[in-house]
Amino acid sequence: MGRWRSAPRGACPRTTRGPMEDLVGALGLALTALVLFNTRYMNAALTQLxxxxxxxxxxxIARLSPFVRHHVNMLGRYSxxxxxxxxxxxxxxxxxxxxDE
Known part of the structure; x- marks a missing residue:
């Protein structure tokens, strides 16, 4: 019965810790890349304006957010x-x- 103890709040259960941390890390990396991409282009657009x-x-500008994602295909293949x-x-x-949208 001790095997099914609940994990501390906010922690992954021991049985899924490795794969779950990999998934969270990959999603974090994708989000960081998306925000960086959008920030660079938003800055270029503001400079042009x-x-x-x-x-x-x-x-x-304070109301802009770089977390726009409709232009990203999360299920596609990328080069x-x-x-x-x-x-x-x-x-x-x-x-x-x-x-063209």
């Missing part, structure tokens, strides 16, 4: 062969182009 003369207010892009970022969308 300011360069184009738009009034970008700090109170509006990590990065193209050689100027500044390491792909071009931002053209505001005059047709919206």
């Amino acid at each position: 300011r360069a184009d003369g738009f009034d970008v207010r700090d109170e509006d 990590f062969q990065l193209p050689d892009l100027p500044g390491g970022l792909r071009a931002l969308r053209d505001k005059n182009a047709a919206n």
Whole structure:
């Protein structure tokens, strides 16, 4: 009966500790990469807006969140062969182009 003792609050039961920690670590890594990607592109977009003369207010920026994920396919296959892009970022969308979403 001692085998089924409950784990301390917030801890994984001993029988699933290894695989569960691997899963949590992988999800944490994916989330960190997603937030980094979004943060870099949000910064590039804000820089472009300011360069184009738009009034970008700090109170509006404070409400932005880099945890937007609708553009990420969590179930797909990915290639990590990065193209050689100027500044390491792909071009931002053209505001005059047709919206394909």
